[in-house]
Amino acid sequence: MRKIIINGGKRLSGEVAVSGAKNSVVALIPAIILAGDKVTLDGVPAISDVDSLVEIMEIMGAEVDYQGETLVIDPSQVQSIPMPYGKINSLRASYYFYGSLLGRFGKATVGLPGGCDLGPRPIDLHLKAFEAMGAEVSFEGENMHLEAKDGRLHGAHIYMDTVSVGATINTMLAATRADGKTVIENAAREPEIIDIATLLNNMGAHIRGAGTDIITIEGVDTLHGTNHQVIPDRIEAGTYIALAAAIGDGVKVTNVLYEHLESFIAKLEEMGVRMTVEEDAIFVEKQENLKAVNIKTSPYPGFATDLQQPMTPLLLTANGRGTIIDTIYEKRVNHVPEMARMGADISIVGGQIVYHGPNHLTGAQVKATDLRAGAALVTAGLMAEGKTEIRNIEFILRGYANIIEKLQDLGADISLIEE
Numbered sequence: 001m002r003k004i005i006i007n008g009g010k011r012l013s014g015e016v017a018v019s020g021a022k023n024s025v026v027a028l029i030p031a032i033i034l035a036g037d038k039v040t041l042d043g044v045p046a047i048s049d050v051d052s053l054v055e056i057m058e059i060m061g062a063e064v065d066y067q068g069e070t071l072v073i074d075p076s077q078v079q080s081i082p083m084p085y086g087k088i089n090s091l092r093a094s095y096y097f098y099g100s101l102l103g104r105f106g107k108a109t110v111g112l113p114g115g116c117d118l119g120p121r122p123i124d125l126h127l128k129a130f131e132a133m134g135a136e137v138s139f140e141g142e143n144m145h146l147e148a149k150d151g152r153l154h155g156a157h158i159y160m161d162t163v164s165v166g167a168t169i170n171t172m173l174a175a176t177r178a179d180g181k182t183v184i185e186n187a188a189r190e191p192e193i194i195d196i197a198t199l200l201n202n203m204g205a206h207i208r209g210a211g212t213d214i215i216t217i218e219g220v221d222t223l224h225g226t227n228h229q230v231i232p233d234r235i236e237a238g239t240y241i242a243l244a245a246a247i248g249d250g251v252k253v254t255n256v257l258y259e260h261l262e263s264f265i266a267k268l269e270e271m272g273v274r275m276t277v278e279e280d281a282i283f284v285e286k287q288e289n290l291k292a293v294n295i296k297t298s299p300y301p302g303f304a305t306d307l308q309q310p311m312t313p314l315l316l317t318a319n320g321r322g323t324i325i326d327t328i329y330e331k332r333v334n335h336v337p338e339m340a341r342m343g344a345d346i347s348i349v350g351g352q353i354v355y356h357g358p359n360h361l362t363g364a365q366v367k368a369t370d371l372r373a374g375a376a377l378v379t380a381g382l383m384a385e386g387k388t389e390i391r392n393i394e395f396i397l398r399g400y401a402n403i404i405e406k407l408q409d410l411g412a413d414i415s416l417i418e419e
C-alpha cells in the first residue's frame with residue numbers, strides 16, 4: 001500500500017508549474033481514434049489516468065510513443081474490439097471511447113465507466129444523443145454495446161436536458177464523422193470542450209460554437225493527423241493557488257490561463273486574498289485576516305465543482321462562518337469528516353457544508369475518498385501541526401502530475417512511501 005506522509009506547518013515559497021489539463025487529455029486521447037493518421041499531443045500530464053488510457057489504446061491496436069510530456073499515437077490499426085470491464089471501469093472518462101469508436105466504426109462494445117464515487121453519475125444524456133444519431137444501445141453483462149443501425153451515424157438535433165461536459169464532448173466525438181449536420185443545444189461551455197473541438201478541427205472536422213451553448217458539427221468522411229498542445233489544467237492551477245494562499249509565504253503558480261479561473265479568483269478576492277495576475281502566472285502573497293465566504297458550484301463559467309474540495313482548507317483559515325453548496329454533485333462531501341478528524345469546525349447540515357473559522361488543524365491519519373478530496377487532504381496536511389498520513393492515494397495520482405515533487409520544490413516536507 002502506498003501512503004503520503006506530510007510533516008505540516010512549514011510555510012511554502014517558490015514557483016510551481018501547472019501541467020496539462022486532465023479533463024482535456026482524457027478526451028483528447030480517445031478522440032485520436034477518429035484520425036486516420038498519427039496525432040501528437042504535447043503538454044500531456046504525468047497522471048495515472050493517462051497511463052490507463054494509453055494501455056487501452058495499445059490493446060485496441062494503436063501504436064504509441066509516450067516520452068516526457070509528448071504522446072504520439074498512430075490510430076490507423078485500431079480495431080473496435082470489446083474492451084475488458086476491469087480496464088475500462090478504472091476511470092470515469094472511459095466513456096469517451098463510446099463516441100470515438102461509434103464515430104469511426106459505427107459500433108462499440110465497452111465496459112461501463114468507473115471513476116470517483118461522487119454519488120450517482122448517470123450517462124443517460126450520452127446514450128440519448130447516440131440514439132438520436134441512429135445508434136442502438138444494448139447491455140451485455142457489464143458491457144454496453146452500441147451500434148449504428150445503418151452502419152454509420154447520422155446528424156441530429158440534440159437538446160441536453162442537463163448541462164453535461166461528458167455528454168457534450170461524447171456527442172461531438174460521435175458527430176464528427178456522422179453523415180450530415182448535428183446541433184447540440186444547451187451544451188456545456190468548459191474550456192476543455194474548446195480544447196477537444198480544436199484538436200478535432202485541426203484533424204479536419206467542422207465544429208463551430210464550442211465554448212458557447214450551441215455547437216454545430218458538419219460530419220466529414222475522414223480525418224487526418226495533427227499536432228496539439230493540451231491546455232493548462234485550471235483545476236490543478238486552482239488547487240495550487242488555494243494551497244499557496246493557505247500556507248504560502250509568496251508562491252508563483254505558472255502556466256495558468258487566468259480567463260479559465262475568473263469565478264474562482266473572484267471568490268478569493270472576496271475572501272481578501274492578495275495576489276498579482278501576470279501574463280501566464282499568478283503570484284500569491286502571504287495572507288492575513290481572510291474573510292469566510294459562501295460557495296455555490298455551477299457549470300462553467302460558474303465556480304467549478306472540482307475546485308470546491310481543494311479550496312476547503314483555505315476556507316478553514318478564514319474568519320467567520322461560511323457554507324459550500326455543490327449543485328452539480330451534492331454527495332461531493334467526503335472530505336468533510338476527514339477535515340473534522342484534523343480538528344476543523346466543519347460539518348454537513350441539510351445537504352450543505354458549514355464551516356466556522358479560523359481553524360488550527362492537527363495532523364491525523366486520513367483517507368482520500370476521491371481525487372479532489374485527496375487534494376484537499378494534502379493541503380490540510382501541509383497546514384496542520386504535526387504528521388498527517390494519507391491513505392488511498394491512488395485517487396490523487398489519477399489527476400495531479402508529480403504532486404510530491406512539485407510540493408517538495410516549494411519546501412514542503414512531504415513524501416510518498418510504499419509499505
Ligand code: UD1
Pocket residue numbers: 023024026092093120121122123124125126127162163164165166167188305306327328329
Ligand atoms: C466532468 C469532469 C468532472 C467534473 C464534472 C462537472 C471529466 C473527465 N470529468 O465530469 O471532473 O466534476 O464534469 O464539471 O471531464 N448528468 C446526467 N446525465 C448524464 C450526464 C451527466 O444527469 O448523462 C448529470 C451529472 O449527474 C451531474 C451533471 O449532469 O449532476 C454534470 O455532469 P457532467 O458534466 O456530465 O460530468 P462529467 O462529464 O462526468
